[in-house]
Amino acid sequence: MFKYFEPNKVFSITSKAPKYVLIFFITIVSIGLIEALILSPEDYKQGNSVRIMYVHVPAAWISLGIFSMITFLSIFGYIFKIKNFFLIAKSFAPSGFVFNIIALVTGSIWGKPTWGTWWAWDARITSMLILVLFYALYLISWRIYENKDQIYKITLIITILGFINVPITKFSVDWWNTLHQPASINIFTKSSIHESMLFPLVIMTAAFALFSLLIFLMKYNTELIKIKNKGLDRI
């Protein structure tokens, strides 16, 4: 099954896909912005500041999702000796890092009108800050180390250590008394968010996921070309 992940086979798809993903992203994000900024209602308590949720929540979800994916790719890549999994993980990291920063900054902006402060050392916010540090460590490691075997081990350790923080981030609002509100959307139980707000949230999440896919494809193609550049030197 893993032969389908060979760079030669994957590149023929990934090199053509970005322009279509970009068009799709622009379409979905335009619909999402109209819904989020114009059509969705105000919150009865938070007023219009609730609209920040449409960028804050998808960014937080995707940054946590990407870090989990990077961890699993690194673990499977190391166990099954599939170097391409490390390349895929590396290509996902920049968008995960940027989404994490967006979640922190927009959360801080949202905090001012709702909590009266830009920052609080709350469990959820602090664990998201720790996650961004793990992202930074992961990306810096790829820049610092030249030896491939060394880099695979180091990034694996960073992702495993960072992954411990992912469930802490997710359940921090249930485990501790925090300033941050508990989850409004639950997969297994009834969500407390109204449909008129859920719809734009889903659309914006889809748009953000498409954007991370776009960046991943571009980054992955760049990495493959880098490898081929080294290959041409050896011919």
Next chain:
Amino acid sequence: MIDNLIFMNGYGLYVWSAFIFTFFCFTSLYLITRKQYLRENKKFIAKFGNLNSERAALARNQNINKEILSNISNI
């Protein structure tokens, strides 16, 4: 309606700054990634052009090289 969209009952500054920051990050990340991609592509083409005919034929036989050469302006 336009006033409401801009000022949002006093929350406009917060809402718009959050959205503008998000899309500024998107644009920056996209442009940086695109620049890196184009730079590597340019390097590849330059290296390919410097190969002698025998080596170029060898390199051209590799599928992925064909794909790179045929997808230069795809982003």
